Amino acid sequence: MAEKTDVWQGTLALMVLKTLESMGPLHGYGIARRIEQTSGDLLALNYGTLYPALLKLEQEGYISSEWGVSENNRKAKFYKLTRAGYKQLAREARQWEQATEIMTRFLAPKEN
Amino acid sequence: MRAFLTRLLGLFRRARAERDLAAELESHLQLHIDDNLRAGMTPAEARRQALLKLGGLEPVKENWRDRHGFPGVENLVRDLRHAARMTLRNPGFTAAAILTLALGIGANTAIFSVTDALLLKSLPVQNPDKLVIFAGWDPGIHSWMYNYTWRELQELRRRLASFAGITSSWTADRSGAFVNGRADEERTHIGIVSGNYFQVLGVAPVIGRSFDDREPAAVISHAYWERQFALAPDVLGRTLAMNGTVLTIVGVAPRAFTGDTVGQPVDVWIPAALAPRAVSRWPQRLEFNPLRIIARLRPGVTARQAEAETRPVYNQLSRELRLGPGQSAPSHDGVFLLPEGQGISRPRQHYQRPIVILTIVAGLVLLIACANTANLFLTRSEARRKEIAVRLALGAGRGRIMRQLLLESIVIALPAGAAGLALAWWSTGALAQLARYGPWAVDLTLAPDARMLAYTAGLCILTSIVFGLAPALAATNVELYTAVKGAINGPGRFRLGKSLVVVQVALSLVLLIGAGLFVRTLHNLKSQDLGFERAHLLVVRTDTGPRPPAPASDVFAQIARIPGVRSVSSSHFGLLMNAVFIEISVPGYVARSPADAIVGADQITPRYLETLGMRLLAGREFTEQDMQDPPGRMRVALVNESMARRFFGRTDVVGRRFKWDRDTDVEIVGVVRDAAYSSLRDRSAAMVYMPEGSDWQDLTDVCLILRTTDDSPGLVRRVREELHAVAPDVTIHSVDWMDAAIDQSLAIERMVAWMAGLFGALALVLACVGLYGVMSYVAARRTGEIGIRVSLGATPAGITRLVLGDALLLAIAGVALGVPAVFIASRSVAGLLFGIGGTDGLTIAGSAALLLAVTMAAAWLPACRASRIDPMQALRSE
Numbered sequence: 001m002a003e004k005t006d007v008w009q010g011t012l013a014l015m016v017l018k019t020l021e022s023m024g025p026l027h028g029y030g031i032a033r034r035i036e037q038t039s040g041d042l043l044a045l046n047y048g049t050l051y052p053a054l055l056k057l058e059q060e061g062y063i064s065s066e067w068g069v070s071e072n073n074r075k076a077k078f079y080k081l082t083r084a085g086y087k088q089l090a091r092e093a094r095q096w097e098q099a100t101e102i103m104t105r106f107l108a109p110k111e112n
Numbered sequence: 113m114r115a116f117l118t119r120l121l122g123l124f125r126r127a128r129a130e131r132d133l134a135a136e137l138e139s140h141l142q143l144h145i146d147d148n149l150r151a152g153m154t155p156a157e158a159r160r161q162a163l164l165k166l167g168g169l170e171p172v173k174e175n176w177r178d179r180h181g182f183p184g185v186e187n188l189v190r191d192l193r194h195a196a197r198m199t200l201r202n203p204g205f206t207a208a209a210i211l212t213l214a215l216g217i218g219a220n221t222a223i224f225s226v227t228d229a230l231l232l233k234s235l236p237v238q239n240p241d242k243l244v245i246f247a248g249w250d251p252g253i254h255s256w257m258y259n260y261t262w263r264e265l266q267e268l269r270r271r272l273a274s275f276a277g278i279t280s281s282w283t284a285d286r287s288g289a290f291v292n293g294r295a296d297e298e299r300t301h302i303g304i305v306s307g308n309y310f311q312v313l314g315v316a317p318v319i320g321r322s323f324d325d326r327e328p329a330a331v332i333s334h335a336y337w338e339r340q341f342a343l344a345p346d347v348l349g350r351t352l353a354m355n356g357t358v359l360t361i362v363g364v365a366p367r368a369f370t371g372d373t374v375g376q377p378v379d380v381w382i383p384a385a386l387a388p389r390a391v392s393r394w395p396q397r398l399e400f401n402p403l404r405i406i407a408r409l410r411p412g413v414t415a416r417q418a419e420a421e422t423r424p425v426y427n428q429l430s431r432e433l434r435l436g437p438g439q440s441a442p443s444h445d446g447v448f449l450l451p452e453g454q455g456i457s458r459p460r461q462h463y464q465r466p467i468v469i470l471t472i473v474a475g476l477v478l479l480i481a482c483a484n485t486a487n488l489f490l491t492r493s494e495a496r497r498k499e500i501a502v503r504l505a506l507g508a509g510r511g512r513i514m515r516q517l518l519l520e521s522i523v524i525a526l527p528a529g530a531a532g533l534a535l536a537w538w539s540t541g542a543l544a545q546l547a548r549y550g551p552w553a554v555d556l557t558l559a560p561d562a563r564m565l566a567y568t569a570g571l572c573i574l575t576s577i578v579f580g581l582a583p584a585l586a587a588t589n590v591e592l593y594t595a596v597k598g599a600i601n602g603p604g605r606f607r608l609g610k611s612l613v614v615v616q617v618a619l620s621l622v623l624l625i626g627a628g629l630f631v632r633t634l635h636n637l638k639s640q641d642l643g644f645e646r647a648h649l650l651v652v653r654t655d656t657g658p659r660p661p662a663p664a665s666d667v668f669a670q671i672a673r674i675p676g677v678r679s680v681s682s683s684h685f686g687l688l689m690n691a692v693f694i695e696i697s698v699p700g701y702v703a704r705s706p707a708d709a710i711v712g713a714d715q716i717t718p719r720y721l722e723t724l725g726m727r728l729l730a731g732r733e734f735t736e737q738d739m740q741d742p743p744g745r746m747r748v749a750l751v752n753e754s755m756a757r758r759f760f761g762r763t764d765v766v767g768r769r770f771k772w773d774r775d776t777d778v779e780i781v782g783v784v785r786d787a788a789y790s791s792l793r794d795r796s797a798a799m800v801y802m803p804e805g806s807d808w809q810d811l812t813d814v815c816l817i818l819r820t821t822d823d824s825p826g827l828v829r830r831v832r833e834e835l836h837a838v839a840p841d842v843t844i845h846s847v848d849w850m851d852a853a854i855d856q857s858l859a860i861e862r863m864v865a866w867m868a869g870l871f872g873a874l875a876l877v878l879a880c881v882g883l884y885g886v887m888s889y890v891a892a893r894r895t896g897e898i899g900i901r902v903s904l905g906a907t908p909a910g911i912t913r914l915v916l917g918d919a920l921l922l923a924i925a926g927v928a929l930g931v932p933a934v935f936i937a938s939r940s941v942a943g944l945l946f947g948i949g950g951t952d953g954l955t956i957a958g959s960a961a962l963l964l965a966v967t968m969a970a971a972w973l974p975a976c977r978a979s980r981i982d983p984m985q986a987l988r989s990e
Contacts, residue, residue: 028136029143047140048167051133052179059179072146076139077132 012053014096017089020063020081027068027076028054054079062088126180133176137169187512188519195520205492208881209485210528213575215874216481217532219474221568222539223867227467228563230375230460236368238314239408240453242276244415246405246422248444254707258456260443262384263399264429265306271425274418276410277312280384280403281305281372284391302354303371303378304387304403310365312408313372320348320363326385330359334367336379352380357390372406374455406452419449466864469941473623477871477878478575480619483612484882486579489521490609491889493587500587514584521580522573529572533565543863582608609886610922616882617926617963618933620875624959625934627865627872629945629952634865636947637858643787643795644687645725648823649850651686652816652831654842664717664814670838671818676827678819681723684715684804686815687789687850688857696778696800698759698770711755711798712790720801721750721784723819729753731766731782738781738803747772748803750782752789755798778802792857793946823849864944876963879926880970887919887974898978899986908979915978919971920964927960 148158307325938950
């Protein structure tokens, strides 16, 4: 099994937003699982760090929450993107792409 | 921003959000456990794995909390709650601390309200710092003089360019105006002003307008509107009759504006041009009417620049006046521009020193109260050493604990401040009442305002820091190991508490001695030989109305017939009023300074000395013939011993002459013993008594003096009735017994003596409480040691002596510190004392003895308690 990577500072929020965009309303546990699965189980996500991040996003108005019932009939708090959240996701994704592009160019082998 | 607001809201929805989080985490675990079970784990393993993956419930909650709300603020709130709980747990302690501080803060706030009203506050006008008043310096009486004439005003207005506006004002007290055809019983204070007065000062009437220079109109004060018209909205257009002149009310001044003199509020302002007609006995020629010149500086012009422009202009004007057709004298030899932003006030200079001293005294009381509270906190934090040490050991920062302790002092200081404010509110009424009497009566409205609130709040914060900081520093500076174990450090500790008590004792001694000095000053002033008989002397002040009253001789005869009246006389000023000062010259006497040629003067009528009980040393009293001064007859005068000694070097001066007013010859017909005539403090002022001239015949503004057989109120009523019957147009201002008048004239001295006495007693009580607290604490800490002493054979009396000796040492150290302080401070109060020195041995020794005795009494209880210590119990507790 490959070595697991810690979640980089500041990327967790983006992952949460992206997860909610693709999956629709989801509870905290579901988000955590989904992030792990998407990363191909390469990310070591401490589930506990998710909750302060969710609180922050909610305070900033990018997501909203509501109590509901999960697929296996458990009471759970479901998060979903707000309109501001969609915009923020687009903005952050663009920034991230730019950053990775720059890094890729930096690290790419020199062309002769 | 949005996050900030949500977090702010988070402060208030704390409990619900916490429950929500707990439920959410629980559901998270359940979902995870379900998955794990499906993967084939045992239930126990499933839960363990889920918890591991989450990272523990509490750390998650803690991280979440850091994000939710503001942890700093929440901690502060929690600390405040804790502080409030701690203070409520010790109600006795809290009550003592709050009461102590409330007294200190209340005293300071009350004094501040007087200081502010009389010494600090600006006039409620626009840009008060741009106002100046014209003044001349009178070297003779060592005082600023503000009087100018109408003519000078007109010329200065025409010639000066530094000012945006020049206006004039003067104040006159005359008998009541006729309002709605009914005479106002009280004296009306009239402001005689130029038409541009309100405009130059920048005061807009609350209703109506101000008047023009020559308009028969009046602006009334807000207080007068309330008193006379019950704030009727239709007051504009109503009329006032003054001395027969009808004036239409055209405006009402704002409530805050009571004129340009502080402490002497004006009721009605009238145009100066109407004063000769509307004010009785006013100079009939307008150009000689007295007035003060108040001017507003042009923007950008400083008072100094304006003065530089004014000086040569005024000097030129003076020359022209002397040489001009009327050959009138200028009002002053030169001109100065003084700041007018605070308004002029004669009382101010008389109250200034007493107020400054009372402010210092109140400050010292507060300092003692602070020391006391600091000591209370210190002993308590010593008792809480274990708690504090445990918190420090558990990792609480020193700053956090200090903040906690400081918060506890603020929790004490805030209610103390509120109580102090209430106390001040209540006592300012009494203070204003005290100031309303006497020769320098001031009418102050001492309502609590924003300035007073700000002052109190400042005091609160300052005091809580002063009394809270030292104990907080001491409390957090502990050795953890010994403190947690509960061991008590050696008796050498607690030096801070003991030095606080020494300082308290020293300050109390200073205040006690001060109180003693002021109380004895008041007593000396009251009991001194005045040079006249003060008992059964009735003083009636009158004012004539528009019509001439009955002849004076009729009035005197009528009053003399009243049963109980032994003799009747009169003088122009009456006793204990400021007499007029005149310049005299005696052949062969060279005045060393202009002041040397000045004597006090009053005009009196026959039987004056007999009525007052003043002793005639040589010569005779005035007779009826002396009152009529037919042309060609020599004027006559009585003089007092001091006058005779100063100008003639001897007292047998009957028949000698002096010149008055440069060219009037006066012959001395009698010499009178010195009396406390115009001031209780100065019996040796040189006085000249002249006969009331012929104008005495129409009873103008005289002061009737009656010697009676008793002090019955019925007599006062009878005198009023008879006077009213024989001279119906005469207004009676006051009928006072001399005893009461003397009491009133001592208003400032009484105020100082009362306050100083009160503060002294307060200081004494506070010092005792402080000493008691410290001795109890020290004795309790020495329980073990005392137990050993007792078991080794010390007697209870010996233990009592031991503790008392400790207390005595502290008290003596305080006295030793206080006495030199008194010697230093005494110089600043010397001017306020009478018949006693600032370092009076008896007062100092008496106060020190009293202080020592009372502190010993305070230490007695802890000493007795210590002497009853059971050695077995004491040793076991160690």
